[in-house]
Amino acid sequence: MVVFAGQGDARRSMELLWGPRVVAPRTGPGPKPGLSVEAIVAAAIEIADAEGMAALSMRAVGEQLGRTAMALYTYVPGKTELVDLMYDRTLGELPSSYPLSSGWRAAALAVADELWALHLRHPWLLQVSPARPVLGPGEFHVQETLLSVLASTGLPLTRVRWVVAALFNIVRGSVQAAAESRQAAAETGLSEEDWWQARSALLGELAPDLAARFPTVARLGDEGAFEAGASDEPYLEREARLSFEAGVELLLDGVEAAIVRAAG
Amino acid sequence: MVVFAGQGDARRSMELLWGPRVVAPRTGPGPKPGLSVEAIVAAAIEIADAEGMAALSMRAVGEQLGRTAMALYTYVPGKTELVDLMYDRTLGELPSSYPLSSGWRAAALAVADELWALHLRHPWLLQVSPARPVLGPGEFHVQETLLSVLASTGLPLTRVRWVVAALFNIVRGSVQAAAESRQAAAETGLSEEDWWQARSALLGELAPDLAARFPTVARLGDEGAFEAGASDEPYLEREARLSFEAGVELLLDGVEAAIVRAAG
């Protein structure tokens, strides 16, 4: 049940994460490798993007590559490590240069936007990190990017670190809502409005005292917060995006306050 | 593969979430129920608390109650619904009254602390909500609590909503790091320092150009950000707690700025 991640496994993982991505062709006996770690990771990412993390099985990845599941174990120690690789490689996609010419705030917003888009392209990322930190180049790359942009505020790095953490959490949290909304719509076939309508009908029936028990939530509903609005964007998804934008702005306001305080 | 959550299932779920928790003793033929939904949920929570979400199987829950896995299906439609119930019941644990006499900021900090503690007591909560919103009383309770406290800032409710979302995300994100740290230590038996030491040794060996590639991260390391410090608290866990506190403060600073802006 409990897997002890021994020294050997840790080394192997780190080698895969940090090692060269194009392996020099082996010289010596034995058949030529038909696959590669990178090909396997790419196939796995493709599956997770298209069908979600639940559909990601070793069999499925093998099939995608015209092999059996067990063939993958020649290249990758196990599924855990494969997922770690997927995660880290994908984080590495984040663009790295953000001009500071328009100020740190604009740059920070740009990184946040890219991070949001990255997570929305690969929503399965959100199901990965419940594991411990992967410590791969991709993860470092994201940290470096965020840290360097926010270090330009002039705040001490030890404080910038917390800003980065909070920003990352806000992005992850809000994009999660958006991703869920997409997935729910795709899986059930129900449009979001239909789903919501069915649910609120049920709520009204099974919890008639809702407004009395949760007055503030009810008031929020009364103020039309949950209306679909005119845009075509699915409502939960728009909701999530707005929450993301507002959260980031709030946080950056807090950073600005900290800068003023430090200067004053 | 794809499960269509039809109308019937939705109704059943909502009934379980919102229905009475002590069921009136049935009158009529048939053996008396030996279990109850609440007993099953409690057993499941116990297992998840003690051994993590991965150890939560229908068989395990049944065993805990002296039954087989299939016995549970008399009370609960399936594992998904059971997890939803666990999630919602646990959120319902959040204390609900936070005096505003010391100001909204103190109250907001208090809620955040309780929410943090709640998640740390039940770290599996973090693996649940990748599903769509449960819409149970516990979830509403948390929303109501946060909303009502932050509504006392005087900001319009539609803006308070984003504050709540951001706050929730910061709590969840930072507590995740703390929970992971605990779990890793428990599973590997390695103390955190040992684990970290082994990893940084590997990093130094496999990625010797780390400082050049990620200068800001390296600078952070140089400034002693990753030192253990004097306290007994495990370092990653302390790190997570500090990140939580700093993130919340930053956010509330942002809220304060918004209040000033609205007033001025």
Added chain:
DNA sequence: TACATTACTTTAGGCTGTAAGGAGTCGGCA
């Protein structure tokens, strides 16, 4: 040509959630 080495497959075992059908228990009615 024989051998060592490697890629890949097949087989198998122990998990998982849950569908299906059967056994046993009880309340109410004839």
Added chain:
DNA sequence: TGCCGACTCCTTACAGCCTAAAGTAATGTA
């Protein structure tokens, strides 16, 4: 009293999962 029907709980079974172990085929070197 006897039986029916409802109900709880069980056993069995199946499809899927990850992966250990062993077997097969292909390849380069001695």
